[in-house]
Amino acid sequence: MSASSATAQFVRFPFRLVENGSRRVARLASNPVLIRDARALFRGRRIIALQLGYIVLLCLVMGIAAYARYASYAWQSSVGDPGYGRWIFIGIMETQVALLLLASVAYSAGAISLEHEKRTYDMLAITVLSSAEVVFGKIASVTLLCWMLLLTSVPLASFSLTLGGVSPGEIALAYGMLAIKIPLWAAIGVLVSAMLRRSIGSQFVAFTAVGAEFIISIFLSSPLPVGGGMDSHGIFNPTFAAGAGEIDFNFLGAGIPPWLLPIPYAVLLTGLAGVAAAEAMAHHRPRRSALLRTLLLATTFFMTALLAPIAVMATGALPTAGTRGYPGAPGQAIPPAVIASVLLWIYVCMLVPVFSSYPPTRRAAGPRENPLAALLRPDRWLLREAGAAPGYCLLVWVAGLAGIFLVFGLAGFGGIVPTARILSLLDLAPVVLAVFGLSIFAYAFVGAACAVLSGMRRESAIVTALLILALNSCALIYGAGAGVLRTVPRHPALVLSSPAAAVYAFVSGGSRNARWGRFGESDAVLYGLGYSALLIVVALTYFLWRRRPQPTLGDSPGEIAPPPLPPEAAAADASGYATEEQ
Amino acid sequence: MGATPVIEIQGLTKRFGKITAVDNLSFTVERGDAFGFVGPNGAGKTTTMRMLATLLAPDSGAASVNGCDITEDYEGVRASVGYMPDFFGVYDDIKVWEYLDFFAAAYRVPRPRRPGLISDVLELTDLSGKREDYVDALSRGMKQRLCLAKTLLHDPEVLLLDEPAAGLDPRARIEIRALLQELVKMDKTILVSSHILPELAELCNKIAVIEAGKLVMAGSVKEIAAGLEGGRRLVIALVDRLEEAAQFLNGCPGVVAAEVRDEHVEALYQGAHEDQHKVLSALVRAGFSVQSFAEQETNLESLYMRLTEGIVS
Numbered sequence: 032m033s034a035s036s037a038t039a040q041f042v043r044f045p046f047r048l049v050e051n052g053s054r055r056v057a058r059l060a061s062n063p064v065l066i067r068d069a070r071a072l073f074r075g076r077r078i079i080a081l082q083l084g085y086i087v088l089l090c091l092v093m094g095i096a097a098y099a100r101y102a103s104y105a106w107q108s109s110v111g112d113p114g115y116g117r118w119i120f121i122g123i124m125e126t127q128v129a130l131l132l133l134a135s136v137a138y139s140a141g142a143i144s145l146e147h148e149k150r151t152y153d154m155l156a157i158t159v160l161s162s163a164e165v166v167f168g169k170i171a172s173v174t175l176l177c178w179m180l181l182l183t184s185v186p187l188a189s190f191s192l193t194l195g196g197v198s199p200g201e202i203a204l205a206y207g208m209l210a211i212k213i214p215l216w217a218a219i220g221v222l223v224s225a226m227l228r229r230s231i232g233s234q235f236v237a238f239t240a241v242g243a244e245f246i247i248s249i250f251l252s253s254p255l256p257v258g259g260g261m262d263s264h265g266i267f268n269p270t271f272a273a274g275a276g277e278i279d280f281n282f283l284g285a286g287i288p289p290w291l292l293p294i295p296y297a298v299l300l301t302g303l304a305g306v307a308a309a310e311a312m313a314h315h316r317p318r319r320s321a322l323l324r325t326l327l328l329a330t331t332f333f334m335t336a337l338l339a340p341i342a343v344m345a346t347g348a349l350p351t352a353g354t355r356g357y358p359g360a361p362g363q364a365i366p367p368a369v370i371a372s373v374l375l376w377i378y379v380c381m382l383v384p385v386f387s388s389y390p391p392t393r394r395a396a397g398p399r400e401n402p403l404a405a406l407l408r409p410d411r412w413l414l415r416e417a418g419a420a421p422g423y424c425l426l427v428w429v430a431g432l433a434g435i436f437l438v439f440g441l442a443g444f445g446g447i448v449p450t451a452r453i454l455s456l457l458d459l460a461p462v463v464l465a466v467f468g469l470s471i472f473a474y475a476f477v478g479a480a481c482a483v484l485s486g487m488r489r490e491s492a493i494v495t496a497l498l499i500l501a502l503n504s505c506a507l508i509y510g511a512g513a514g515v516l517r518t519v520p521r522h523p524a525l526v527l528s529s530p531a532a533a534v535y536a537f538v539s540g541g542s543r544n545a546r547w548g549r550f551g552e553s554d555a556v557l558y559g560l561g562y563s564a565l566l567i568v569v570a571l572t573y574f575l576w577r578r579r580p581q582p583t584l585g586d587s588p589g590e591i592a593p594p595p596l597p598p599e600a601a602a603a604d605a606s607g608y609a610t611e612e613q
Numbered sequence: 614m615g616a617t618p619v620i621e622i623q624g625l626t627k628r629f630g631k632i633t634a635v636d637n638l639s640f641t642v643e644r645g646d647a648f649g650f651v652g653p654n655g656a657g658k659t660t661t662m663r664m665l666a667t668l669l670a671p672d673s674g675a676a677s678v679n680g681c682d683i684t685e686d687y688e689g690v691r692a693s694v695g696y697m698p699d700f701f702g703v704y705d706d707i708k709v710w711e712y713l714d715f716f717a718a719a720y721r722v723p724r725p726r727r728p729g730l731i732s733d734v735l736e737l738t739d740l741s742g743k744r745e746d747y748v749d750a751l752s753r754g755m756k757q758r759l760c761l762a763k764t765l766l767h768d769p770e771v772l773l774l775d776e777p778a779a780g781l782d783p784r785a786r787i788e789i790r791a792l793l794q795e796l797v798k799m800d801k802t803i804l805v806s807s808h809i810l811p812e813l814a815e816l817c818n819k820i821a822v823i824e825a826g827k828l829v830m831a832g833s834v835k836e837i838a839a840g841l842e843g844g845r846r847l848v849i850a851l852v853d854r855l856e857e858a859a860q861f862l863n864g865c866p867g868v869v870a871a872e873v874r875d876e877h878v879e880a881l882y883q884g885a886h887e888d889q890h891k892v893l894s895a896l897v898r899a900g901f902s903v904q905s906f907a908e909q910e911t912n913l914e915s916l917y918m919r920l921t922e923g924i925v926s
Contacts, residue, residue, distance in 0.1 A: 063718035071706040149702035154763070157666050157696050158719035159688060 063160065064168025065175075072138075072176050085130060085180050089123055089187050096122030116194030123188050124205050127181065132241060135177045135213050139220025140237035141230040142169040143312060148230055162313040166221055166305055173217040178210055211297045216241050218304035225311040244300070617644040619771055619802045620665065624674035627660050627826075634660040636826035637674065642804055642819075644770075647797045649817035650806035657826040658806040659699055662775050665804070666696040679770055692720075695764035699775040699806075703748040703756060709740065712748045713763060720767035734762040738792060754785030761792060772796065774805040778812065790816060846909040847880045847892065852902035861899055865892055879909070 072078065096119050143165075146152040155165065185206070191197050223237040224230075620642035627635040635657040642648045650658050663669040665678055667687040675682065681689030704712065713731045722730060735741045738758040743751060751759060757777060764772060777793070778786045790812050796803060797816065807813045813820065814834060821831035830837050851858050855873045859880075862871035867884020882889060893906045 061718070061724075063715050066718070067704065067707065067711070067715040070711055071704060074706050077706075149704075150698070150700050151702045151704060153663075153666075153668055153696070153698045154701060154716075154760075155719070156668060157691055157694070158716065159691050159721055160719045 059167065059171075062164055062168040062171065064155075064165050065171045066168075068168060068172035069175060072172060073179075082180065082183050086183060086187065088130065089126055089184055092122050092126040093119055093187065093190070115196060116191040117196035119194065120188060120191035120197045120202070120205075123184065123191070124209070127184060128209060131177050131181060131209065131213055132216055132245070134180065135173055135216040136220045136237050136241050137234070138176060139169065139173045139217040140224050140234045142173070142221045143224040143308075144227055144230040144233040145224075147228045156312075161309070163306070163309040166225070166309045166312060169221045169224075170214055170217045170301075170305060170308075173220070174214045177213045177217070181206060181210060181213070211294055215244070215297045215301045215304070218301045218308065219244065222304045222308040222311065225308040248296070618642065619644045619646075620648075620676070620678055620804060622661070622665075622674070622676045625661065625664060625671050625676050626673045627657075627664060627669060628672050633826050635664070635671075638823070638826065638828050639674075640821050640828060640831045642802060644802055645800050646819055647793075647803045647805065647817045649813040649820035650804055650823065651810065651813065651820055652806075652823035652829075656823045658823060659775055660826075661823070662696070662773050662804070662806065665690075666694055666773055667691055668696075692767065693769055694771050694773055695767070695769035696773045697760050697764045697775060697777055699779060701760055703751075703759075705749050707748055708744075709735070709746050709748055709751070709759060710744050712759065713766060716763045717766045722767060730766060734765050737765070737795070738762040739788070752785075754781050754788065757781060757785065757789060758792065761789070765796075770802060772801050772803045772805075774803060776806055776808070778807060778809060786812065845882045845886075845889070847882050847889070847906065848877055848909050849880065849893075849896070849906050850877045850904040852904060854901060858896065858901050861896070861901070862892070865895055868892065 143152070146155060188202055188206070192199065192202070219240050220233075220237040223240060224233045227233040227236060618641045622641070623639050625635055625638045626633065638657070638661060650661070652658050660669065664671050665676060665683060667683050667690050670684060675684075677683065678690045679693040681687075681693065683690050704715075707715070710731055713734065714727055717727045717730060718724075732741070735744060738761055740755060740758055740762060743755060743759075748756070748759065761774075761777065764774075774793070778789045781789065786809065793803065793805065793816055803817075805813070805817065817834075819831070819833050820837065822829040822837075849858070849862075855876075855878055859871045859873050859878050862868050862878065862880045865880075867882050867888060869881045869883050871878055871880035880892070882892065884892075889908075893903065896903050896906075
């Protein structure tokens, strides 16, 4: 490829991205399954009856809530009580959670199993629609129905505004959080429906699964440190966060808006359930490799989404890190920068091997050619194949950073994050790019080496890479415990996060603080660079060892020669005639 | 008829637990063929069709439709195949045109083309008047025709029709048969399974008989009959001297056996088809009063009964 055409392609890339993106969105909106299900669901008197029943039920709950409050307080005092409106609002939201959970699961749990029972499945399956498109259509139609029900209750919920105790922002947040959770419930329902053929069974299992998720999500966030004396139960569960009025907690001491956290959680699980459902529909049971790939990609998204707010908050917290104390100190919250370092480390460890093992396995896989033999051919030098991986990883990393800047740039415009913090994030960018770029490069080689070690099977490559990096972590932890890095005993995150810790130490100016002891700023940087360089050297040595000349037919006289022909065939060959008889 | 194979099946096998539903099945359907797939219940017809439609994966063997391997290139197969299952349901709360619009969209027919296409297939299946009716309110025969209309939406080259006339009243069966004959004229390649053998005989130029998952015989009806009987059966009506004529025919070249049956003589002829007239000439020259001389029409039902043993019925 010439330099000019490469430049032209590079320039065209964003336009192509936008064009493809808009085409994909249009295709999602015109999903045939979505349109057909929507036509069936939103038609006739049934939908009006459903809406009416929904509103009547909410009115009943609202009436009961009002009466219960009235019965427990004197009317005169409750009229002026701001808690009165909140009481009603909470009643409405809790009821809506229950009703929408029931509706979303009831409609989605039979989405595919009913197709089997009604004998419509074969005709759907033989179309050229992919299973992912079918699953998306099913989830989207149920989600639309539930969102519509949710919308019908807005005037009712707004009534609590007139009584006080609830702000319009709180109502909007509560509705938003509930709206985010609906696709998740629908996706779980569709997943179960794709795995079981009987609708009765799928309904039962789906309700059990959604119920389990509902309960688990309440306790999932219990260990997380939440400031402000608030309960953390609402982080992943909108009922507690919105319905119970816990929407002003302070996650990780970083002042993160509570509405930000359920988004990655719900999107992660919805994506996982959706992909598993598509796999179950296509192969009758989810394939391990597809699930693993989805899990890793979803984790990537989750980490990016989680990192974005933390990274921004960290920029505000970094200059004062020294005054805040250290993790584990009595009465001190964990500095956001430490958490950011740990999360970044997990991000790098999980993401990079995946992507670095991806290009070689993708290019080499195929039934027509032995992938290992193809890689060892001189025209497909292994290093060139593996060399694509770090670039790919860096691209992903830069895209992630760009995403962070975009999100918080918008947040800055919205006044959520002060402009000074956004600007300080810009200061941080070169350091992060430099040190993490090197780490990514090192990890990429590990991933590529694993791809070769595993015989170019992607699933094995990913697992091998993760195992190696897990062992690496264990070694570091052991090193800390054995006193190898005893100079920083109070900072386990530094030990854990390896190169990421170097960034943290560098940007937080650790050497100027007595706490850091001998492990100063320059040591941290050296440590990070040395660690990365070691990985690169090991990986390169391995590649060069693998790259030793391999015998190939006809490459040169010194390599494998064809076996000698029998005398009569040799004579025929020499004469230029080779008849069939011969 | 063209000679390009459109459906090629080689050693196809499918097992469900210990039961072998399809056992090393091999046959070829050429472009433009109307190929009847005959066999008793449980013979493996539906399983074979479902494998060809990519709804089931074979355990072993290979098959291709329109050049696309059913296991490797299932998208290519689906794009070129229209499949009508033996039993099917319809979606509730959806109108006839919406039903067809859904399947047209599912086969990626561009939106601007869909209204015209839907009108065409509705006209072809004589359902134009039911356009705005709800699908679940249609009669059984209409649903069959609607399913056929759906099958034709993406203009597939190959139609896999599994018992398309099952459970229909005589009028609906005749309508479906007429429709299939129309499709044969449109040069579609049709693989159709049916238990209604006379109708299959009218429609198909070739048949395959399958029993217990194994292919018993495949070819044109006449070829199969000739293969079974070892020749053509001639039916000769005479005014008198039936016994004498039978003896005379036994001495004619090409005639293997001749006997008197009811009011006529039946002779099994193994000679060349172009020499068949010489038998008639010989009879006339010998002074027999020949009233009619004809090749017996092959009866698919009698062939079917002779070929199959009722193993799985």
